[in-house]
Amino acid sequence: MTSSAPAPAPVRAGNAAGLALAATACVLVGASFTAGSVLTAYPHAGGQALRYALAALLLIPLAARGALPRLRALTVRQWLRLTLLAAVGMAGFNLAVLAAERTAEPAVPGVLAGCAPVLVAVLAPALDGRRPGRAVTLGAVTVAAGAFVIQGWGRTDGAGLAWSVAALGGEAGFALLAVPVLRPLGPRLLSAVACALAAAECAALGLLLDGRAWLRAPEPAEAAALLWQAAVVTVAGFVCWYAAIQRVGAERATLCSGLIPVSAALTAPLAGAPAPGPAQVAGVALVAAGVALGVRAPAPSAPGGRRPGPHAARPGHRAPAP
Template structure:
């Protein structure tokens, strides 16, 4: 039952995260990247702080410096760098294509799980990684002669892939933090407090670069639609998605999270077609199918094996992380 709850939390987390590509599309042409991130984080904190004001101070004071450092890395990779690369990439590529390219996250997460968390690799997982990489190359037009992609378009796609890599790093750091927290009885897991602290750290990182983007002048010029997009980005894409993420990752392993991260391209591509009126060509569909197949191959066996590893010995996992 606990594993099922974890999977449902991850499903919700990545479905909400997939809306980031579309919601960002409404404001990328009118606001600077760091301004978008900073304002959305302010909305997130306004939503989060009242929910955990009593537990937040206690949770923070019980945290070791090493765990705090992991939260800083999560804020840096999962919010600051992820959004910087994603928002920059959206200037030169479509929301639908960017959404599909975030499907590289499962493969990158799987590679990091093998390299850092020492999780075992099988032929199925390796095939999934290769399939995902092939799908990304097809989307990029590398395997299609005369695809006609401009250098700017390819550059935009590469920035989105960098965002996917940052998301994968965030997934890995979060899993390490969850394992460490599970072995420390003095520091119970608190997804809302974790989300609040990570959001506050990311906001601090964004404030200085946002000041160079003429934030106040540009914010005064946007309309209701853009403000609603920023509100959605803060409350749903950041606050609720991260709460679900932290609640899910403490119950599931890295490969399980890698599998469910494939919901990001599903959600973003669907919404870009419905809300933005974008169309996917045959290259994007073929690449998207390959990415999805890779996601299934990576996650299908991992959904059971990682959970069984967690059940058998928590100490083994702890030793893997601390090595």
């Protein structure tokens, strides 16, 4: 949303809709951790290849209108960015979490990934030629603290910590790498292309790491979990996430990633984990406070004093509908 003067209340209707989309996406991702616990015995790269391939097939009808001209207009650099987005933010993130959990308790990569709002709050404005907003940065730190309180900290070694940091990079890259290609593609087409690329990358990794064992027929529970991850978490979640970034920018949207551990904690009892306790309730309060603080900050100013929307259109350019 673009305005020539600061609005009296930063959280306007468009911003509220964008934050609702970001929150929905993050709640779905958090719930996916419970489904993922069913897939621990399934070939990881092969499972992710199936997930992203199915998601791409489901997204194609939603993104087909006007897709070919927009894809043909992409530059080589933009295609490379899309490939990197799929490799870092999707395939890389999932593989980093899996590698971290071999020598670290799941809370360790979870807490590090919960620091993504802080990283994005610093890097997003820097990439846009701005200074980090104080309120957004403070809100991001508060959200990260809430994620830590919800999940706690677990045992780890150097390798587990290193892979957890890699997962943090993947989580931040999932938002930051998408920003320059979100305008020409829109949320639906971007999600479809990224899923297709991630499916190919995961298949190649599976063949490289697992050979002929990279893929097998899933058991009924595994098939249900893969279908949930593909149809709900990936299709609905990705489109909501990128539509949110289109409306409110990467900094504010990523604040809602603090809801991922909240959703994971609330759905964990479905997989036999203990119900959330007082620490989780306190963590939820911190996350809520951080999001409220960050989203009520004034809209960022671009160099030269302009106050663009999160993705101001170029002159003569009409941004695609979500």
